[in-house]
Amino acid sequence: MSMFQTREFVFPKTAFIGCIAFKDNTNKKRYVCLTRIFNDIEILRTYVLFVMEDLFKEDPNKSPVYEGFYVKCKLSRYFPLNKTHWTNRNVFKRDIFENFRNDVNILKYWKISEVLVTPDGEIDGVEFYSFGMSLFKNTGKSVIDTFIKNSNHAVDTRAKNAAFYSLSRPEKINWLNDIKRKVAKTFKENYIN
Numbered sequence: 001m002s003m004f005q006t007r008e009f010v011f012p013k014t015a016f017i018g019c020i021a022f023k024d025n026t027n028k029k030r031y032v033c034l035t036r037i038f039n040d041i042e043i044l045r046t047y048v049l050f051v052m053e054d055l056f057k058e059d060p061n062k063s064p065v066y067e068g069f070y071v072k073c074k075l076s077r078y079f080p081l082n083k084t085h086w087t088n089r090n091v092f093k094r095d096i097f098e099n100f101r102n103d104v105n106i107l108k109y110w111k112i113s114e115v116l117v118t119p120d121g122e123i124d125g126v127e128f129y130s131f132g133m134s135l136f137k138n139t140g141k142s143v144i145d146t147f148i149k150n151s152n153h154a155v156d157t158r159a160k161n162a163a164f165y166s167l168s169r170p171e172k173i174n175w176l177n178d179i180k181r182k183v184a185k186t187f188k189e190n191y192i193n
Contacts, residue, residue, distance in 0.1 A: 004083045007158040009119035009127055012039035015073045015165060017115070017131060018048045019107065020175070021065040022055075029065065033103045035130040035153075037073065037117060044070065048175045066176040071106055073115060073165035081159055085148045105134035110167040112136055116144065118162045120154035130154060131165070
């Protein structure tokens with residue numbers, strides 16, 4: 001049995017979020033950010049390729065688009081967790097449209113957004129982290145509390161804290177060939193808003 005708020009997880013000072021591309025049934029390119037974060041870009045790249053292979057195995061009619069983005073994040077502050085975040089929960093599952101809106105904040109509005117990162121467990125002494133939501137920097141504590149209480153996002157209940165990370169400009173990457181370049185200042189892509 002795990003005890004609530006008994007562990008201080010060591011959040012990485014910097015981390016990377018990976019975003020992959022796919023074409024929907026209208027052949028429109030969409031970007032989806034993967035929730036697992038890593039403190040090493042090469043480990044992220046390996047993870048992204050694993051996820052892409054797994055996704056496209058499920059639907060052989062779709063072909064992978066290896067063009068994507070990564071976003072470097074910097075630890076900015078901690079957010080204390082408490083037992084009430086896991087009691088009397090009213091968990092809802094976000095639909096794909098809500099996920100796209102979350103990802104557009106990371107890619108398009110990165111200057112005024114930040115991501116809430118939680119520890120979601122450990123295996124063999126290695127801690128794992130993922131981001132739950134992108135939020136605008138002025139989001140109030142009560143909104144954040146409500147999000148945590150009503151989310152199905154993975155959080156290790158032993159964690160004393162979650163953390164907020166500031167975002168750097170998204171960098172374009174070809175996940176297969178590892179080609180990186182700056183994203184244009186006017187970021188225009190096909191998003192569902």
